[in-house]
Amino acid sequence: MASIEMKNIVKKYGDGFPAVNDVSLDIADGEFMILVGPSGCGKSTLLRMIVGLEDITNGDMVIGGTRVNEKAPRDRNLSMVFQNYALYPHMTVFENIAFPLRLSKTPDDEVRRRVTEAADVLELREHLERKPANLSGGQRQRVAMGRAIVRQAEAFLFDEPLSNLDAKLRGQMRTEISRLQRRLGITTVYVTHDQTEAMTLGDRVCVLRKGVIQQVASPRELYEQPVNLFVAGFIGSPPMNFLPATLEGDALSTPFGSIRLDEARAAKVRGRDLLLVGIRPEYFEDASLVDEAKRHVGSTFRARVDVTEWLGDSQYAYIPYEAPEAIREKLRELSRELDSEELRTQAVVSIDSTSRIREGQEAEIWLDARKIHVFDPQTGENLTRDADAGAELTRLATQDREAAQEAARGATAVGAA
Amino acid sequence: MSQTTLPPVEKTRPVSAPPSGLSDKSKAERKLGWMLAGPAFAVMLLVTAYPIAQAIYDSLFSYRLTDPENKSFNGLENYWVVLSDGLWWQAILVTVFITVVTVAVELVLGFALAYVMAKALRTLRPVLRAAILIPYAVITVVSAYAWQFAFDVNTGFVNSWFAWLPGVGTDTDWFGDRWTSLLVICLAEIWKTTPFISLLLLAGLAQVPEVLQEAAKVDGATAWQRLWRVTIPNMKAAIMVALLFRTLDAFRIFDSIFIMTAGANQTESVSFLAYRQTITRVEIGLGSAVSVLLFLSVVLIAFGFIKAFRVDLAQTRGEG
C-alpha cells in the first residue's frame, strides 16, 4: 500500500492540446480518491498516467515515495479494473483471477489459496470454472475486481467500473466496492462521471474540468462550499438552480423576490452589477408546510408552478423564470460543459411529498437564505464561499475514514483470531 | 480560470515531448507499424507493380520469344494491331456477355439463397452453410469439367434428361456453337460463384435490424414492400461490394473457358486471348499489349463502379 503524489502533471497529445494540465494531487495511503468530471475532462487520462498506460508529458508521478514516470505498468504493482472489465475470454474465471499471480510465478497451492480467498470475498466460488462469456454483467464485474484484489497491489485503480451495469446492480456493486476498500484499507483511485458514485464512495473527490483541477474536497465540502459555478452545477442532483440577481442594500433582488443576506456575505458580493444566486432544490419548501420558527431565516415568494413530479418520498416542482440574455448565455455554456441538455431557465424546487401544490397553479414557496451561494457570472467564482467551514468538513471526513479503517481492521483481526 | 496558470517555472528535467508535437511513443509506433506492415506491402508491390511495368515495357516492342534477334521498338504499334483486330473485339464481346449474364443471375440467385439461409431453421443452417461453401471451395477447373462432361454429347446426361425440351435432342452438341457454349460456361460460373455472393449478402442481411422489419410491418408494408423498401436499401453496401468484386472477377474469366472450349467457336475471353498470344504463340509484344489493355479495362470498371455508386471500399470493408 502506498500514497500517490502527482506534481504538476501535464499530458499533451500530438496536437499540443493539454488533456491534463498542471495537475497536482496528493492521495494519502489508504484513501479513496474519486476523479470526476464531464466527458473529456481528462480524468481517465490521469488515471492511465498513474497506472502507466499513458506517457506523462511533464511533471512527476510518485507512488510510495518513488518516482515512477519511466516505469512500465508491470513494474508499478498497481491493479486496475477497466470499464469493460478486460477479462481474458479464453481463460476460466479462476485463471483470469490467477493471471497476475501466474505472471509473478507464484507457487500453485499459493495461487489456489489466494484465488479461492478472493472468490469467497466476491461470492464467485461456484463460477470459478466458467468462461467470462457465460457470466452476467455483475459477475464479470466481480471477476475484474477479483483480479485486482488477488495481488498485494500498492493501489487499486478503477476506470468507470460500474458504467456498464444497470441501475440496480450499480447500487449493489457500489456498496460492495466501498465495503471492500474499507476492509482492505488500500489506496484507491476511482474515475467516474456519475456523481452518486462520487459522493457515496469517495473520502475526497477531485473535480476536473478540461484537464484542470477545480476543487479537491470531501463530498460534503463540495456540496456545501463549492469553489465555483462549475463545481456547484456539477455536484448535486437535481442540479443547483442559478438565478440572476442584483444587490440592493443588503438584499438580493431575484426573479423569486428579494433575499436578505447577512452583513458578512453582503460585503463579499458588493460592487458587482449582475450576480448569480445558487440555490439547491432542497433549500426550497412549500411555504404552508414550513415551521413558524424557521420562517424568518428565509424569504417567501409567489410563483406559478409549471410541472410537478411526485416521486413518493419527495416531490419536485418546476418554476420558470425570466433571465437577461447575458445570464442565459452563461447558463447555456455551463450546461454544455456539464454534458447536460440545454436547460430552460426554470428552477427545480424540492417540496414535501405531502404538499398540495399542483401544476398550473400559483403557489407560495419559501426558500432558506442561509445556505445560498452567490457567484460572479463572469469568472464563475463563488463569492460567498466559507473556506474554513469547508476545510472543517473535509477534516471531519478524514477523521471518519481513519476511524472506519481502524474499526474494519479490528473486525478483521477479531475474525482472524 | 486556472487554465491561464503558467506552467511551473523550475524545470528539473528536459521536456519529454519534442517540439514537433509527436511524443517518442507515437514516433516509435509509426516506425513499428511500417516495420511490421512493410514486408507484406513490399511483396504485394513487387509481385504486381513490377510485372505490370514489365508488361507495359514489353508491349512497346515487336518481340517474339522464338525470334529474339528481331526484337525492335515499335511504339504503340502493338496496341493499334490489337485494337484494329476483330479478335480483340470478339473477346471483349464474349467477356462482357459472360460478365453481365453471370453477375445479374448470381445477384438475384445469391439473394434468394441468402434469404433462404437467413430464414432457415436452426437445425438446417449448419448443413446449408457447409453445402454452400462447397462450390466456393471446389477448384474452378473441376467445376468446369463437371459441367462440360454433363453437357458433352458423348459423356453427358443432360441431353437425355432434357430431350423433352424443344431444341434439345440426344445429339445436341452444346459445344459446337458459340452461344450454347457460352451458356454452359455461364452456368458453370454461376454455380461456382453464387455461393460467395450469397454469403456476402447473408452477412448484409444480418445487419439489417429485425426491428426495422417489425416497424415496417406495423406501418402496413407487405412482404414485397418490406424487401424493396426496407431490407435492400439497408444492405446497399453489402450488395455493392458483392457486385463490384464479382464483376471484376467475372471479367477476368479464364479457367472455365480454357477447360470447356479452349476458345473454340469464338468463345475466347480477353484473358484467354492474352494467354494465347503470349504463352502459346509466344508473341510477347502483342500479348503484353493485350494484358495491359485487360488491366486498363479492370481499372476502368473498378473506377467507374466506385465513382458511380460512391462505394467507399475502405469504408465498407472496415476503417482505413
Add this chain to the structure above:
Amino acid sequence: MSTRSKVWWWIGGVLIVIYCLFPIAWIVSLSLKAPADVSNSSFLPTSATWSNYEEIFTGTASDLFLPALRNSFGICLIATFISCLLSMFAAYAIARLDFPGKRLILSTALAVAIFPVISIVTPLFNVWRQIGLYDTWLGLIIPYLSLTLPISIWTMSAFFREIPWEMEQAAQVDGATTWQAFRKVIVPLAAPGVFTTAIIAFFIAWNDFAYGISLTSTDASRPVPAALGLFSGASQFEDPTTVIAAAAVIVTIPVVVLVLLFQRRIVAGLTNGAVKG
C-alpha cells in the same frame, strides 16, 4: 413460424443443398464409371468401379497426377504459410498501431486483389524464363503470394480489429511484460483468425490454374489444376473423361474436408473482411 412456412423453408433449404452438391455428385458418379459406361447417357454408372482411381494412383496417369499432387500441396502450403506470416504482422500493425499509410496498405491490397491474373502471368512468363524461375516451385510460390496476400491482409485485419486490445493493457497492469502479454493474451485471441485466414488463402492457392498452366512445363512444379487441364490435351489414354473425374474427386477431397470441419469460421472469415465495419 407456421408449419406451412416451415415446410417451405425446408424445401428451399433442400433445394440449395441439391444445387450445391449436384455437380459434385455427378463428378463422383462419373469417376466410378467404367470406360464402357461413359457414354451411357445416364447420371449413374451401371456398375461402380475403382479402376479410374487405380489409373491415377498406380496406372499410366499416375506419372502426371502424383507429382502434380505433391507439387500442389507443397507450393500451396508454403505460399499460405508465407502470406499468413507476412499478413499477420501487417494486420497487427493495421489493427493495433496508429501510423500513417494504413489506408495505403489496405488500398494496395484491394488493388492487388482485383488485378487481372493474366496481366501478371504474361510478363512473369518472360521474366521467369530469363532468370531461371520458370518451372520451379519458387516460380509459383511468388505469384501465389499476389493471390493470397491481399485477402489475408484484409481478413486478418478484420479479425484482429475485433480483439479487445485493452486486454493487452490489462495484462501489462497485471504484471506482464510486452512479450508475455502478447503470448498469453493476444496470441490465443488471434489464433482463430490466423487459422481461418490460412484456410481461405490455401483455397485460393489450391484453385489457381492460370499461373500453374503458364509458368510450368514439366512435373517438376506443375500443380494439380494445370495437370488436370493437360489430361485431355495429352491423348495418351483411351478416353480421359473418367480418369479426369477421378483426379478431380481426389483434389476436391481436401477442400471438402476443410469446409466440413471449419465451415463456421470460413464463413466468418469470408464475410468479416468484406461487409462488417
